[in-house]
Amino acid sequence: MPKEWPEGTTYLRAPSYSKKLTKDKLNTLLLSKAVLSPKEPILQTRGPYANVKIAVISNASHPAHGQHGLYATQHLPPDSFILPYLGFVHDQTELDETSDYDLSLDRELGIGVDASKMGNEARFMNDYRGISTGPNAEFRDVLVDVGFGIVEKRMGVFVLSTGKSGKRAKGIGRGEEILINYGKGFWAERKSVTE
């Protein structure tokens, strides 16, 4: 279990698939390695993740002061894989509109990953707004080897690429907070709920 893991939240090393997901939907997430091109990058990965740490935010000027954030424990180069985003994998019939931890995995099929009750270190990543000028990490689709010739489609967190101007060439430094872009929609929805 990673340090600072909150009591009452389940730590996952692999996604937790809802029993209500149809076979068709599961088949889009769990693929046979044999049908993939040999050029397709396939990751081998399993937590806990030593390249990151969960910490309580003690800085009073941080907008998520008192909550947790996710920090790099080592230099993370541009484009490098950090960790997968794990949680409860569900379709629209089990969508929890109140969750602040739900990430889309397959928009067309309405499949999401909700880390509100179970997840891994990635659930502690904050949005860059009010903390930095921009994000330093992003979500990308990944394929993960889970053995028995099966490959799983997941969302992975990656360090942003260097960029045309080269301004992100340093990647993420040791001790830096890992920040993503939740999208304007995330904050617009919360604003309309509180208004």
Ligand SMILES: C[S@@+](CC[C@H](N)C(=O)[O-])C[C@H]1O[C@@H](n2cnc3c(N)ncnc32)[C@H](O)[C@@H]1O
């Ligand atoms: C996925 S969680 C991130 C982890 C969260 N800080 C925690 O300790 O569990 C999303 C929630 O974190 C907080 N948060 C994330 N980014 C923020 C930001 N830039 N400003 C204010 N609050 C933020 C909000 O409460 C949001 O609903």
